[in-house]
Amino acid sequence: xxxxxxxxxxxxxxxxxxxxxxxxxxxxxxxxxxxxxxxxxxxxxxxxxxxxxxxxxxxxxxxxxxxxxxxxxxxxxxxxxxxxxxxxxxxxxxxxxxxxxxxxxxxxxxxxxxxxxxxxxxxxxxxxxxxxxxxxxxxxxxxxxxxxxxxxxxxxxxxxxxxxxxxxxxxxxxxxxxxxxxxxxxxxxxxxxxxxxxxxxxxxxxxxxxxxxxxxxxxxxxxxxxxxxxxxxxxxxxxxxxxxxxxxxxxxxxxxxxxxxxxxxxxxxxxxxxxxxxxxxxxxxxxxxxxxxxxxxxxxxxxxxxxxxxxxxxxxxxxxxxxxxxxxxxxxxxxxxxxxxxxxxxxxxxxxxxxxxxxxxxxxxxxxxxxxxxxxxxxxxxxxxxxxxxxxxxxxxxxxxxxxxxxxxxxxxxxxxxxxxxxxxxxxxxxxxxxxxxxxxxxxxxxxxxxxxxxxxxxxxxxxxxxxxxxxxxxxxxxxxxx
Amino acid sequence: xxxxxxxxxxxxxxxxxxxxxxxxxxxxxxxxxxxxxxxxxxxxxxxxxxxxxxxxxxxxxxxxxxxxxxxxxxxxxxxxxxxxxxxxxxxxxxxxxxxxxxxxxxxxxxxxxxxxxxxxxxxxxxxxxxxxxxxxxxxxxxxxxxxxxxxxxxxxxxxxxxxxxxxxxxxxxxxxxxxxxxxxxxxxxxxxxxxxxxxxxxxxxxxxxxxxxxxxxxxxxxxxxxxxxxxxxxxxxxxxxxxxxxxxxxxxxxxxxxxxxxxxxxxxxxxxxxxxxxxxxxxxxxxxxxxxxxxxxxxxxxxxxxxxxxxxxxxxxxxxxxxxxxxxxxxxxxxxxxxxxxxxxxxxxxxxxxxxxxxxxxxxxxxxxxxxxxxxxxxxxxxxxxxxxxxxxxxxxxxxxxxxxxxxxxxxxxxxxxxxxxxxxxxxxxxxxxxxxxxxxxxxxxxxxxxxxxxxxxxxxxxxxxxxxxxxxxxxxxxxxxxxxxxxxxxxxxx
Numbered sequence: 001x002x003x004x005x006x007x008x009x010x011x012x013x014x015x016x017x018x019x020x021x022x023x024x025x026x027x028x029x030x031x032x033x034x035x036x037x038x039x040x041x042x043x044x045x046x047x048x049x050x051x052x053x054x055x056x057x058x059x060x061x062x063x064x065x066x067x068x069x070x071x072x073x074x075x076x077x078x079x080x081x082x083x084x085x086x087x088x089x090x091x092x093x094x095x096x097x098x099x100x101x102x103x104x105x106x107x108x109x110x111x112x113x114x115x116x117x118x119x120x121x122x123x124x125x126x127x128x129x130x131x132x133x134x135x136x137x138x139x140x141x142x143x144x145x146x147x148x149x150x151x152x153x154x155x156x157x158x159x160x161x162x163x164x165x166x167x168x169x170x171x172x173x174x175x176x177x178x179x180x181x182x183x184x185x186x187x188x189x190x191x192x193x194x195x196x197x198x199x200x201x202x203x204x205x206x207x208x209x210x211x212x213x214x215x216x217x218x219x220x221x222x223x224x225x226x227x228x229x230x231x232x233x234x235x236x237x238x239x240x241x242x243x244x245x246x247x248x249x250x251x252x253x254x255x256x257x258x259x260x261x262x263x264x265x266x267x268x269x270x271x272x273x274x275x276x277x278x279x280x281x282x283x284x285x286x287x288x289x290x291x292x293x294x295x296x297x298x299x300x301x302x303x304x305x306x307x308x309x310x311x312x313x314x315x316x317x318x319x320x321x322x323x324x325x326x327x328x329x330x331x332x333x334x335x336x337x338x339x340x341x342x343x344x345x346x347x348x349x350x351x352x353x354x355x356x357x358x359x360x361x362x363x364x365x366x367x368x369x370x371x372x373x374x375x376x377x378x379x380x381x382x383x384x385x386x387x388x389x390x391x392x393x394x395x396x397x398x399x400x401x402x403x404x405x406x407x408x409x410x411x412x413x414x415x416x417x418x419x420x421x422x423x424x425x426x427x428x429x430x431x432x433x434x435x436x437x438x439x440x441x442x443x444x445x446x447x448x449x450x451x452x453x454x455x456x457x458x459x460x461x462x463x464x465x466x467x468x469x470x471x472x473x474x475x476x477x478x479x480x481x482x483x
Numbered sequence: 484x485x486x487x488x489x490x491x492x493x494x495x496x497x498x499x500x501x502x503x504x505x506x507x508x509x510x511x512x513x514x515x516x517x518x519x520x521x522x523x524x525x526x527x528x529x530x531x532x533x534x535x536x537x538x539x540x541x542x543x544x545x546x547x548x549x550x551x552x553x554x555x556x557x558x559x560x561x562x563x564x565x566x567x568x569x570x571x572x573x574x575x576x577x578x579x580x581x582x583x584x585x586x587x588x589x590x591x592x593x594x595x596x597x598x599x600x601x602x603x604x605x606x607x608x609x610x611x612x613x614x615x616x617x618x619x620x621x622x623x624x625x626x627x628x629x630x631x632x633x634x635x636x637x638x639x640x641x642x643x644x645x646x647x648x649x650x651x652x653x654x655x656x657x658x659x660x661x662x663x664x665x666x667x668x669x670x671x672x673x674x675x676x677x678x679x680x681x682x683x684x685x686x687x688x689x690x691x692x693x694x695x696x697x698x699x700x701x702x703x704x705x706x707x708x709x710x711x712x713x714x715x716x717x718x719x720x721x722x723x724x725x726x727x728x729x730x731x732x733x734x735x736x737x738x739x740x741x742x743x744x745x746x747x748x749x750x751x752x753x754x755x756x757x758x759x760x761x762x763x764x765x766x767x768x769x770x771x772x773x774x775x776x777x778x779x780x781x782x783x784x785x786x787x788x789x790x791x792x793x794x795x796x797x798x799x800x801x802x803x804x805x806x807x808x809x810x811x812x813x814x815x816x817x818x819x820x821x822x823x824x825x826x827x828x829x830x831x832x833x834x835x836x837x838x839x840x841x842x843x844x845x846x847x848x849x850x851x852x853x854x855x856x857x858x859x860x861x862x863x864x865x866x867x868x869x870x871x872x873x874x875x876x877x878x879x880x881x882x883x884x885x886x887x888x889x890x891x892x893x894x895x896x897x898x899x900x901x902x903x904x905x906x907x908x909x910x911x912x913x914x915x916x917x918x919x920x921x922x923x924x925x926x927x928x929x930x931x932x933x934x935x936x937x938x939x940x941x942x943x944x945x946x947x948x949x950x951x952x953x954x955x956x957x958x959x960x961x962x963x964x965x966x967x968x969x970x971x972x973x974x975x976x977x978x
Contacts, residue, residue, distance in 0.1 A: 254974055304550060325678065330550045330948055339678060339817075391865065413865035437865035463863040466789040472848070474792050476630070476859055 012069030016138070018062045023131060025055030026094060030124050049101050056094040063091045075137050076196035083137055086130035093123035140191045168291045172275035177207065180274075180290065181263050184256045188245055207270040222268040225261035234260070255286045299432050300386050300410045307333045308360050308384060315356050324349060329362065335384075337363035340371075347375035354381040365389040367413070373399030384408055391437065392416040397423030408432050415439040415463070421447030428454060439463030445479060545676035547948025552912025552977070553871035554678075556671065556943065557810045557821045559854060562652065562695040563829030564876035564904065566897050568926050569839050570847075571905040572639055573611040573620035576924035577882050581606030585883045589927060596646055596899040597831060597887040604925070605884035608839040608895055617916030624847040627855035633916040634858060634867070636976045637907045640920030640929030643878050643936045646899045648696035648829065651877035655936050656701040656822075658965045665705035665956075666713065667940060668820035670965045673704075673711045673956070674949050678817030681776035683769065686818050687713040688806035691826030702822055706958035710762040713822055716809070717801065722781035726773050734774070741767050780812050794856040795849050804853035811860055814870055825850065828876055831885050832896015839895045858909050871911025871946055879904025882925040903929050906939060912946050914978045937970030945972045 029051040035041040036048060066087055070080060100116035135143065145158050166183070168174045185204050191197075193204040193214075202214030213219050220228035233244040234257055245251060252260070263269075266277040279287060288295035294302050311334050319326045324344065329335040338353060338361055340346050346369045353361060361382045366375070371393040379388065380402035388403075391413045400423045403409065410432050420442035427433060433455065438448065439462055448460040462479040469475055568574060585602050609622035614629035619637060621629045628635075645651035650660035657664040665673070668685040677684030687702045695701050702713030716722045728737050745764050752760040783791075783805065784798045791797070795804040803825045810821040827846060830837045836845075854874060861867040880897035903922045909915075920932035934942075941951040944965065951970055955962035964970075 328546045330547050332549055335550065387868075389865065411865070411868060415864060435865070435868065437863070439863045461863055461865070464793070464859050466793050468792050472795075474795075474852070476627070476793050476856065478859075 008068045009072045012065055012067075012071060015062060015065040015069045018058065018065055019131075019134065022055050022059035022062050022090070022094070023127065025051055025058055026090075026123065026127055029055050029097075030120055033120060049098070049105065052094070052098045052101055056091070056098045059087075059091045059094045063087045073201060074197070074199055076194070076198060079133055079137050079141070079196040083130060083133035086126050086133060090123060090126035090130050093119055093126055097123050137197060140194065141196060167293075171287060171291045172273065174274050174290075176263055176266075176272055176274055176277060177270045180259055180287075184252070184259065188250065188252050188256065191249075192245075220264050220268055223265065225264040228264050231257075231261055231264065255289070258283060258286055298410075298434075300408050303384065303408050304329075304333075304335065304362065304386065308335060308362075310334055311336070311357070311360055319353075326353075334360055335362045336360045337365070339365040340369050342369055344369065346371045347378070350375045350378035354378040358382060359384055361385060362408075363387045366393065368392040371395060373402070376400070377402040379403065380405055382406070386432075387411045389413040390417070395419070397426070400424075400426040403427065404429055406430060411435045413437040414441060415461075417441055419443060421451075424448075424451045427451075430455075433458055436460045439479075545674060547675060548950045548953060549948050551946065551948030552869070553910070553946040554869040555814050555817075555819055555821075555866075556668075556871045556873065556911070556947070557814060557823065557857070558667070559807075559823045559825070559857075559872065559874040560652070560656070560695070560701075561828045561850075561874070561876045562691065562693075562824050562826045563648065564651075564878045564880060564899065565828040566830060566839055566843065566880040567639070567903065567905045568607050568880065568882060568897070569609040569843055570622050570624055571620070571637060571907070572903070572922055572926045573622075574607055574882070574922075574924065574926045577604065577926065578606035580604040580882075580925065589883075594646060595881070597885055598881065598883060598898045599886060599889040602881075602883040602886045602898075603891075604882060605839075605895060605897060608843070615916055617918075619916065619918055624844050625851045627851045631855055631858050631909070634862065635907050635909045635915060636913040636917045636919065637905060638919045638934050638939070638973070638976065639903070639905050639922055640931070640933045641875065641879075641904045641906050641936070641939065642929060642933055643901045643904070646878065646901050648877060648899075650697070651899075651901075652695050652697040652701050655877050655939075656697075657703075657705065658937065658940060658967050662700050663705055664963070665707040665711065665965075666700075666702050666822075667943065667965060668702060668713050668822050669704040669707050669711040670944070670954070671820045671947055671949075673707050674954055675819055675947060677819050679776075681769075681772040682780065682813065682816055682818050683714040683773075684819040685711065685713045685822070686813055686820075687715040687822045687824070688809055689715065689717075689824045689826070690801055690803040690806050691824070693826040695824045695826065701824075706963070707956060708758055708762050710765055713820075716777070716781060722777050723773060726770060726777055728774070737774070738771060741771050776816075780816055781809060783808050783812070790860070793860065795852045802853075803850050804856075807853040807857040808860075811857060811864075811866075814861070814866060815864070830880070830896050831887065831898065832892050832894040833885075833887060835894060837894060837896055839897065841894075861910060867910035869911060871913070871943065872909045873906065873943065874908075875906030876904060879926075882927055900927075902927060906934075908976065912978055913976050917976065919973070919976055932973075932975065934973055935969070937966040938973050940966050941970035942973045942976065946977070 029048055032041075032044045032048050032051060036044040066084070070084065097116065097119045100112060100119055104112045104116050145153065145156070148156070148158065168179055174180065189204045192199040193202045193209075195203065195205055198214075200214040200216070202219065203209035203212075204219075210219065216229065219230045225231045230244065233242050234252055236243040238247050238251070262277075262279065262283045266272075269277075274287065285296050297305070311328075316326065316336075325339040325341075326336060329337050336357055340349060346366055350366075350371075358381055362384050364379060364382065364385055364387070366379075367389045368391070371390060373394075373396055376390070376395050376399040379385065379390075383405065385406050386408050388406075388409060388411070392415070395414070395417050397419055400414075400419065403412075404426060407430070409430050412427070412433060412435070415437045416439070418441065419438065421444055424443065424447060427436070428451070434457055436458060438460055443460070443462065445462065448462055452458055452460055464476045465479050467475040467477070568577065581604060583604050585604055587601075590601065607622075609624050611620045611622050612629075613619065614621045615632035617633055619632040619635070621632060643651055643654060645654050645660045653662065653664075654660045656666045658667075668687075672684035675684075685702070689695075699715070702715070704710075704712035714723060717724070721727055728734065732740075745767055748760055748764045748767070751757075752764070782798075783796060786796070786808065790808070794808045796802070796808050797805070803823070806823050806825075810823060813821050830839055830843055830846075832838055834842075836842045858867065858872055861870055861872070879900045879902070881900040883898065885892065885896045885898040903926055920929055920934065922928060923930050944951045944954060951964060951966045951972070955964050957963075
């Protein structure tokens with residue numbers, strides 16, 4: 001379609017404003033005509049002609065504006081064709097209905113009455129049709145049904161899509177464009193750049209359309225994401241007029257941007273597989289999440305994200321009323337964090353907590369309290385504990401034996417206790433232990449080093465060594481070097 | 484004509500006669516105050532019979548939107564704005580331009596605080612080298628800091644809207660360049676409460692010989708209840724002004740006095756229902772408990788010698804080093820937000836003390852040592868995992884030499900600059916050994932991953948488990964946020 005002049009498009013853009021008038025007037029006219037046939041609404045009769053006249057005239061104006069807007073060429077031909085002709089026929093039938101109404105008023109013949117009623121009904125069909133296809137042009141053809149409940153979709157014969165992004169089974173064999181890039185564009189770009197709607201004269205739903213580009217030419221430079229128009233626009237400030245997706249629409253995630261950039265940098269091939277392209281660590285990590293959303297998460301992160309069983313609120317409130325600092329980790333799950341203080345009778349409280357919330361307590365802070373090995377035995381029953389702060393307490397090597405079942409324990413703070421190298425042995429079976437604080441204990445450099453060797457990802461902190469060099473300079477070096 | 488009335492009716496009649504507009508307004512405030520208390524307590528039920536317990540229960544119930552990675556914050560604000568070009572932003576290209584006229588393109592449409600006409604470019608006044616395993620470029624002004632770069636996320640591309648100290652400090656700390664908004668610490672303690680009943684949730688320590696240019700409003704509570712305002716502690720004399728007993732008054736008498744005042748206040752509250760009365764009651768209680776808790780936590784004399792050597796602290800003095808050590812002690816006690824301000828970074832080059840080649844290294848020395856010691860000390864205590872340390876100024880400095888009054892100055896200084904400045908963060912769930920963002924060849928503009936002040940605030944709240952868009956307070960007819968109407972969480976810095 002040839003480009004219309006600016007002034008035509010300027011007026012054309014009033015189409016979406018004026019189109020509401022004929023919808024309202026004609027629907028109102030139709031309704032008034034039906035109602036006025038009943039005695040109690042007969043007073044509406046004299047106004048029907050006026051309303052139909054308004055409807056017919058405003059539909060003509062709207063249609064003219066619509067034809068002007070079509071000059072912009074932002075829209076797909078097929079849907080536009082249907083919408084255009086439905087609109088034109090609507091105008092014809094609206095005038096016909098008005099005319100017949102006028103005639104009927106002059107000469108109330110039964111033929112005219114019938115022709116009038118028929119015309120009015122057909123007019124309403126075209127009104128619905130023009131309205132619906134117009135909506136599809138603006139919002140995309142799936143707009144209306146996207147959030148339809150699945151059961152209704154089945155009844156209406158609309159294919160039910162699976163929730164969430166589809167996972168890729170064999171990552172190496174996946175075709176980058178088909179399995180990764182196209183789904184991103186479907187999700188974020190194609191509602192405005194598709195077969196039926198082409199904003200900025202750009203379609204993005206097929207490789208051919210992508211390569212063709214939009215009204216400003218190519219949208220990507222194979223091999224250089226930084227030089228690619230679509231990537232440049234993604235990185236503009238959200239308030240910038242050229243930012244894509246436009247402000248208010250759902251935005252690309254950082255991971256999606258990274259994948260788009262990677263695909264373009266690697267030549268923007270439409271048929272290469274993942275294994276055939278070079279990928280840095282960052283990209284690899286994101287790619288892994290496409291086949292397994294938990295790929296880069298630790299066992300502890302997965303546990304916390306899964307959540308835990310519900311809490312009995314009365315029990316929780318009882319502790320709160322007693323003045324014990326227990327509360328949820330967040331408002332969106334049931335994980336609990338507990339902090340006890342020197343004033344609390346820690347061992348006794350822990351016995352009750354272990355009985356009431358064995359699965360929910362995940363952070364426990366009993367630092368600098370009267371905690372004993374007996375209390376630590378209760379701590380050992382909190383099976384989903386991930387962080388334990390027991391520094392500056394009277395716990396001993398023997399007490400640590402109670403922690404052996406804490407599969408998810410990730411961080412353990414024992415600084416300022418009397419534990420020794422022998423105590424570490426009890427911790428050797430904790431698969432998720434990542435951080436152990438053992439500064440100011442009897443744990444030796446050698447003992448810590450040997451223990452770290454056996455457990456791959458563990459970092460033992462033995463504090464820092466402070467050497468005074470002169471009156472103003474000191475050297476502060478870590479005692480144990482993490483692996 | 485005169486109608487006989489019985490005693491009860493006469494009483495009612497007289498009662499009604501004695502009612503004045505003043506009574507009506509009084510009772511209205513009870514109603515309005517009750518509603519306000521309802522929102523303060525976060526629930527529809529307000530129980531004025533047990534006000535203190537209500538406050539404490541509320542404080543304990545404060546739960547974040549989602550699981551936090553940081554539970555506490557230490558914010559080290561370098562008031563005056565340190566020069567990024569002598570500390571964190573390595574610009575060898577700028578050295579080549581040293582002494583040349585600044586190109587017009589950098590001056591057009593710009594406002595500067597002091598630069599006039601065409602200034603000269605000023606090369607970096609410090610040597611840089613790559614540090615740690617990550618190879619982060621840090622200048623020789625920060626030798627200690629260079630040993631913790633692998634625990635630190637450095638954002639090089641912060642930018643702000645304000646080029647004068649006070650508004651820029653307000654924008655950074657309260658989200659608005661004008662007075663009247665609650666500070667970050669107030670928001671955080673309002674949202675999450677304190678973990679220690681004997682100390683305020685938000686404490687402020689000031690060093691460098693001056694309070695920040697924006698005054699005490701940078702730790703004010705704005706329209707939030709004033710219980711959330713920062714409490715300033717001094718490292719000299721009484722740590723909190725008037726917290727100790729006046730001479731001749733012992734603890735018992737003090738307690739009785741406070742109890743009596745609180746009884747009156749509770750009556751006052753029952754009558755008027757003003758939530759500020761509740762604040763007042765809880766502050767009296769808190770002040771009494773602080774009489775023992777504050778001197779205990781503020782007395783650094785009981786720290787071992789090697790800790791003093793590590794930080795460079797001297798008990799009884801006011802210094803940034805002392806404040807760093809105090810910050811650690813407060814955090815250990817469960818204080819939610821410790822705000823440090825250190826004054827004296829505004830190096831315009833109009834005096835020797837303000838010269839980047841001579842004054843800055845002297846200024847840096849104790850700061851570098853103390854801030855590094857703080858991070859290391861938190862780390863060895865296992866506190867760095869869930870304590871977020873943030874360091875930065877309110878803006879950056881120009882790659883041009885300042886020419887105040889249109890003339891050349893004998894000392895090398897730089898003017899205020901809003902487009903690019905650094906902030907580093909450590910612990911609390913941020914990446915270690917990570918640099919975000921890149922500036923152009925002279926450090927004038929951020930060219931990649933720019934982070935606005937509101938983005939930083941959104942990120943800090945996010946790390947504390949708060950969604951900055953949902954974390955609002957209704958005041959003056961609308962909901963307010965720390966991040967105003969913008970801000971985006973910088974997910975790249977989150978580990």
